[in-house]
Amino acid sequence: MKARTDTAALNELRKRMLAVPLGPEARERGEVLAVSDGIAQVSGLASARMGEVLRFETGKLGFVLALDEDVIQAVFLDPMAGVEAGSAVERSGALMRVPVGEALLGRVVDPLGRPLDAGPPVAATETAPVERPAPGIIARDFVTQPLNTGILAIDALFAIGRGQRELIIGERATGKTAIAVDTILNQRGSDVTCIYVAIGQRATAVRRVIEAVRDKGPFARTIFVVASATAEPGLRWLAPFAATTMAEWFRDRGGHALIVYDDLTRHAAVHRELALLSRQPPGREAYPGDIFYLHARLLERAARLSAGLGGGSLTALPIAEIETGNLSGYIPTNLISIADGQIVLSQALFAANQRPAVDIGLSVSRVGGKAQAGALKSVAGRMRLDYAQYLELRMFARFGGFGDAAMKARMARGARIGAILAQGRFQPLETAAQVALLAAAADGVLDDLALEAIGPLKDRLGAIIAADPALKAFRDDPSALTPELRAALLDCVRAAAAGRADRKGAP
Ligand SMILES: Nc1ncnc2c1ncn2[C@@H]1O[C@H](COP(=O)(O)OP(=O)(O)O)[C@@H](O)[C@H]1O
Ligand SMILES: [Mg+2]
Incomplete structure (x- = not known):
C-alpha cells in the first residue's frame, strides 16, 4: 500500500x-x-x-x-x-511531433504532416512524437493473422503475418515497389490501414504509386508520406520515423496497419550524408556507427500487440535496393538481420519474364508460416517440393534430354506451377483462388493444359469462385480445406480452363 x-x-x-x-x-x-x-x-x-x-x-x-x-x-x-x-x-x-489520426487518411503529406496534395491543412486534433519507444516483450503477442498480399508466390511460400517485418530487396527495376503497391491494393477488401513512405524517390515514381492506389486501391484508407529526392535532407531523414508514428496510432487503437518504406537504402544514404556534414566519425563504408541502431529502432516499432493492449498490429515492408545482386553489402546485411525475413527479387528472373521475380531459394519468411490460412498451408507444402524439384531438374535438363516419362511429367508439372506463380501487376488473387490453383496443380488438373492457357484461366477463376454460393463460407474463412471444398475448387478450375462461367453450367 x-x-x-x-x-x-x-x-x-x-x-x-x-x-x-x-x-x-x-x-x-x-x-x-x-x-x-x-x-x-x-x-x-x-x-x-x-x-x-x-x-x-x-x-x-x-x-x-x-x-x-x-x-x-x-x-x-x-x-x-x-x-x-x-x-x-x-x-x-x-x-518533434507530427499530426496523427484519421484526418490523415486519403492524404499526401510531407513528414511533418503538411499537405502536398493541394488540399487543406490536415485537420488533426492530436499530435505524437516522431521517436517513440517500441513495444516491449510483454506488450507483444505472437503473429497469428495473415497479411494477404494477393501475390501467390508470397502468400503461398513466404506468408507474411500481421506484425511482421519483411524486407523486399533487389536491384533497381526488379519490381520491389510493384510488390509493395500490389500489397496495398490488395487491402481494398481488408481492414488494414496503409501507409506508404517515399524516401528520396523521384517525384514521378511517387506520383505513379499514388495514382495506382487512387485508381485501384483503398485510397481513402491510405496515407502517403513523401520526402522525395529533392526534399530537404532533414525531411528525408525524418520521413520513416514520422510515418511510423502516424501508423502506430491505428495499431494502438486495436486496428491493423501496414507500412511500406520505399526505400531504406536511400534513408541510410541521407543518414550518412547528414553524419558526414555534421562531422560525426565515419565507420564502415563511411556510415556512422549508429546506422544499425537507426533502422533497428525504427523496425522494432512494427508489432502485434497483446490482447490487453487491444490486439492491434503494425506490419512493416521495408524496401532495400542493392547493386548487381550483392546481398552482402553493409546496409543489406544490416536490414536482413533486423527483419523477420526477406523477399529477394532477381534481375535474372525478371529479365527472363518470371514476374514477380521472387528468388525462391534466397527468400524466407521467419514468422508468417504460423499465420498462413490453414487451407493454403495444406496445399503450399506440396507445391514447394514439386517446384523445387522442377527447378533442379531444369538445370540438369540443359545438359541433355531426359527420356524418362516420369521426369517429363515432373517437368510438365513444374512448368505449370511456374505459370501459376507468374502474376502481372494489379492482378491480385484471393486466398480461395490461390488454394484452388495449388490444389489443381498438385492433382494434375493443369498437366494437360497448354502453358499459355493458364494465364486466361487465372483471370476467369476469381469470378467463378465468387459466384459460387457453396464456396461463400470458405472465401470468408479459408482456415480448413475439406475434401468437398477441394473438389468444388477443382471443378471451378476445370470450368475456368473450359471457358465456362460457373462450375456446373454449360460452356
Ligand atoms: N509482376 C509484374 N509484371 C509485369 N511488370 C512488372 C511486374 N512488376 C513490376 N513490373 C514493372 O517493372 C518495372 C519496375 O518495377 P518497379 O516496381 O518500379 O521496380 P523497383 O521498385 O524494383 O525499382 C515497372 O515498369 C513495373 O511496372
Ligand atoms: Mg522502386
Missing part, C-alpha cells in the same frame, strides 16, 4: 514538473556559426536536447541532430534560404 502511495506521489510530482513552463530556457537564443547543405552549426543553445525543434530567424524550422561540446548540429526541415552565419536561432523547448 505504502509503495503505491509513493508511486502515485512520484507520478504527481513528475506531472507537475512537466507542467512547469520551460520559461526563459525556451527562449534561449543561439547563433548560427556556419551553414552547409541542409545543416547548420549553432552555438549558444547549451540546454538544447536531441531531437528538439529549433526556429531560425526566417521562421523556418530545424531540429537537433547531434550535440557536440558547445556546438549543436541542426538539420533544416525547411528551405534554408536566408539563414547564414550570424543568424539568430531559438529553442522551441519541444521535441
